[in-house]
Structure formats: C-alpha cells, structure tokens
Amino acid sequence: MSDTVEKVPTAEASSSSVEASITGENTEPTTTTTEKTKWGDVEDDDEEESDAVSELKYLSIKEPESILDEPEDSNIKAVTSGDTPYTSASRFEDLNLSPELMKGLYVEMKFEKPSKIQAISLPMIITPPHKHLIAQAHNGSGKTTCFVLGMLSRVDPSLRQPQALCICPTRELANQNMEVLQKMGKFTGITAEVAVPESNQGVTTARRAPVSAQVVIGTPGTLKKWMAFKKLGLNHLKILVFDEADHMLATDGFRDDSLRIMKDIERVNPNYQVLLFSATFNETVKDFVQRTVKSPNQLFVKREDLALDSVKQYKVVCPKEQDKIEVIKDQIMELGDIGQTIIFVKTKVSASKVHKALAEMGYDVTSVHGSMSQEDRDKIVKEFKDCLTQVLIATDVLARGFDQQRVNLVVNYNMPTKYETGEPDYEVYLHRVGRAGRFGRKGAVFNLLLDNGNDKEVMEKIERYFGAQVKEIKSWNSEEEYKSALKEAGLLDE
C-alpha cells in the first residue's frame, strides 16, 4: 500500500485543481499481527448473528482466516473539480459529524475507521460547496456507508421535510439501505421512509399524507408516483443519491425515470447535490453521466483492478444442461459447510426450474425473482439473511448490492449476457461475483458453461475484459477438482 490516490486535473479547472490535496493517510503497517483491521461497513456479525446461527445444525459458523482485510481498492483515481481542497479522512473525527452520528458509527455500526472509499469520498460529500460526486469503488468496500452517512450528515433534524432522497434499482436494495440508515442514524432522531410499492399499506397514494420523513429511500416508479401526486415535496431536498448509479442511468436501466426525477428537483432547487455510486461504470454510461452531471468530483477504479482478489473464479464445461444440476447437487449441496451460496440464473422460469429440480431431489433450497409476491420475496430474502437457508437461487434481482456477509460461493448457472446482442454483460458479472467476498472475505465463483452455444466465448471475453484469472475445472464431475478449488479459495480445510 503505497501512495493511494493520484490527482488528475480536470480539463475545466486544471490550474486550480492541482492544489487540491488528497492525502492517502491509510498507509499503516501491513504486518498487523494480532489486531485485525476493522473499518467502516464491517459489521461484527459473529456476535449479532449468533442467535440465529445457534438454531441451525448444518450451518457453518466457521469464518475464513483472513477476513476483514480491505479489498484492493488502493488505486482509486480522484478527479476534483473546482478549487476546494479535500483531505482524506483517516478517522471519522476528521469529518466534524454530530455526536449523535458519531455514536451511531461507533456504538451501533461498530466501526473503527473509514474504509478507503469512505476516507476519500466523505470529505467531498460533506464539504461545501457540496459538489456532485461520481464515485466508483469495489464491491463490498463500503459504498453504502458513504452515501448513508452523507445523507445523514446533511439533513437538518429540526426541519420536518424531505431533505435527502436515495434511488435504488430494486425493492430489496431500498429496504437494505434503509436498514443501514436506521441503524447508523439511530441516535440522530432523523426520520426516514421507504418508497416501494405497497409500502403505504392499502392507502392509495392520492389519499396518503404527504411525506414528512427527512430521508426517503425507494425505487423509481414509486418515487415518481409520489412526486406526481405531490406527496413528496422537493422544496427542501438538498441531496439526491443514486445507488447502483450506472444501472440507474443506463438506457436499458432506469435512465428515463432517473433523469425525470433529477430535472424535477433541479427546477425547484438548482443547488442540490447528486451522488452517484457504483462498482461499475462502463464507458458508455460514464460518458453520459459526465455530460449529465455538471462539474462533479470523480473517483474511478481501473477496470483491471476491479476484480476482487479474495474471490477465486472457476469455470466448468458441462456437456448438457442437466449436468449443471448434477454439479450443484454433487459438488455443492453435498459440501454443506462452506457458508451460504447464491445460484444466479438468467430467467424467472429457470429459477423455478432449478428450484424444482433440486427440491425434487430432496434438497432444501429457496428462490427469488421479480414475479413473486412482495411478501414471498421479503420472506425468502429475510430467511436467507437470517441464515435460516443455505442455498438461494436468484435472478439478477439480487445481482447488485445485496449484502449478505456469509455468502462465500456464487454459482453462475447461466452466464450474464445482454438481451439485445448476446454479448457478455460484464457489469452484471462483476456484481454477481461481488455477492461473495464481502469486505475482503474469501469466496469462490463457479461458472457453469454449456459445451455447445456461446458460453465459452462469453467466459473468455469476460476474462479478457477484467484481466481476471478464471481457472478451469477440467472434468465436470470430478469431486476432487472441486474440492481442491475450494481449498485453494480458502473455503475448505485440507
């Protein structure tokens, strides 16, 4: 870990931004022996989850050895705009937060110090003139804390009006972010509300009371609806956050909704601040975002540095479709003691099919996708988060942002490809991989490829794109090969 942040002058403010100082002060000795580095977003889940875990007979409570090392996000490139100097916050004390918020960070969240992305981005978020921020950082590196803390620190607790808004691509992510915000803001008295369908319990939008909560976190449709019905006042809104921002501003994502919401706020309050966070920004989206958001501060990670080193990737060529089920059955379900697993599939139909096939063989699996009722979705996700289930089959509804720290294994039952072109969906691949190895934990990914079709080509392109090493398991039904792979990944003992 040498110098961590390099400065790059922007074209528009090249002379002044040279003075912008960002000092990487996270250069502590790398050879800490007894003391584990604990940093923002690392929850002390061993304590917290012990109740749920103790009810389980088959669930492993073993944690990999070298957890809690910060992911390799030491190559964040910072581009500042304007002449405000920013100093990296090596401690939360450097941020001038309220005592209530500090208490939330230390007592509730049990944080000790900011992660790298937090150290760099938080001063940019909090320091006037509150410039826009486009921030890329690795999966599991603590982005949520950045924008949640950003929102909490900018809200005036004495003003009972919406002041901060966060838009998320899925209801699950909105709920998850709300949980983090409630916890972190526990002592601040700041109020918050989730805006997802049916969160207003039978009361129609037209008849509900206007939002008085100070922070609103939700999905695009519901937020738009609340705004259309004048239930979400924008007069005091000063900060707008896009979680998974590249998806929220992609043409095949939520671009129209997002732009609409931005324009509506901008009309009322031109000085509002926009925060865009994601682990991925492909060139197309990056170009668009840079044209859309005026003179932002920017943090980017090089594509080749984005793959998580702590998560080992493998590929298996399966002769036929049914063989993929055999792999899951014989090589994964029978292991039982490597933590939780998410199996990603392409479609809702295959989610049901894979679920049914495994259930008929007597395995205890669950599945989620967007056509299920909200109650069922919530129930399945909660069971998984509570460690009551071990293996979850999911569509890409959970590909992004889903934070379950005990997920050690990700299986790509289907490779992620773009709908229109059949080309690899590099971003989705990276996000799926990022469901394992949260906060530097060890993990593994098995990519199940079909022999015929373009799976192998898709895989090769992904390997090249990220410069990632994906080892091949030569014979698809060799138990030994899977075991040595898992040992290599650090998930199985010798």
Next chain:
DNA sequence: AAAAAAC
C-alpha cells in the same frame, strides 16, 4: 426471446 420498476 429479459431482470428490474410500475404504470
């Protein structure tokens, strides 16, 4: 021929 949100 799609995941997602929601009209």
